[in-house]
């Protein structure tokens with residue numbers, strides 16, 4: 333008997349997320365497809381929480397494709413900035429998805445903040461909708477605690493990784509081996525929490 337394979341659409345235009353989530357899923361029963369493969373444009377991120385935006389993204393992609401969809405809404409919350417850039421991490425410097433400008437703005441905002449007060453966390457909410465009207469989405473959150481460096485470090489990862497420091501490993505996020513980042517990151521934790529429910533949903537479908 334061959335196990336059923338499930339097509340899942342990633343409701344994101346972020347190439348870094350696609351690479352990480354494909355790696356993290358690593359399951360022959362799930363084929364993760366970028367929404368761009370189906371010509372799906374970005375959803376409007378009008379929610380006031382990560383959960384709302386993850387659902388908005390997944391619903392938009394599920395509606396456009398007729399397939400189950402996974403939304404990922406994530407961001408970096410910095411204590412000295414009262415949680416900013418937070419929900420608006422991708423748009424922090426105005427344009428969308430310009431990591432260099434976002435990082436420059438963040439470092440400038442924290443210029444006079446000493447190391448001990450540079451605490452921050454990455455947050456990731458993942459939401460799976462089996463179809464656009466699914467009233468019972470699978471939702472999971474992951475958090476990764478760290479601090480903001482005073483200059484970029486390392487070449488791995490994406491987004492804000494070059495300025496995020498993991499005190500538990502005494503390394504920058506962009507210096508970590510990809511497999512290690514996946515194990516400890518906000519996204520890795522969220523996916524681990526979602527995984528069993530996702531596989532159970534496949535078995536039922």
Ligand SMILES: O=P(O)(O)OP(=O)(O)OP(=O)(O)OC[C@H]1O[C@@H](n2cnc3c(O)ncnc32)[C@H](O)[C@@H]1O
Pocket residue numbers: 343344345346349374377404405406407408421422423429431434454489490491492493517519
């Ligand atoms: O909305 P989609 O299309 O999924 O792509 P996006 O890049 O706009 O994604 P978000 O709206 O969720 O914004 C997340 C922001 O947080 C950053 N981010 C999320 N996860 C990250 C990670 O693991 N490492 C570094 N930066 C991350 C990312 O670069 C964005 O600036």
Ligand SMILES: [Mg+2]
Pocket residue numbers: 377422
């Ligand atoms: Mg976005």
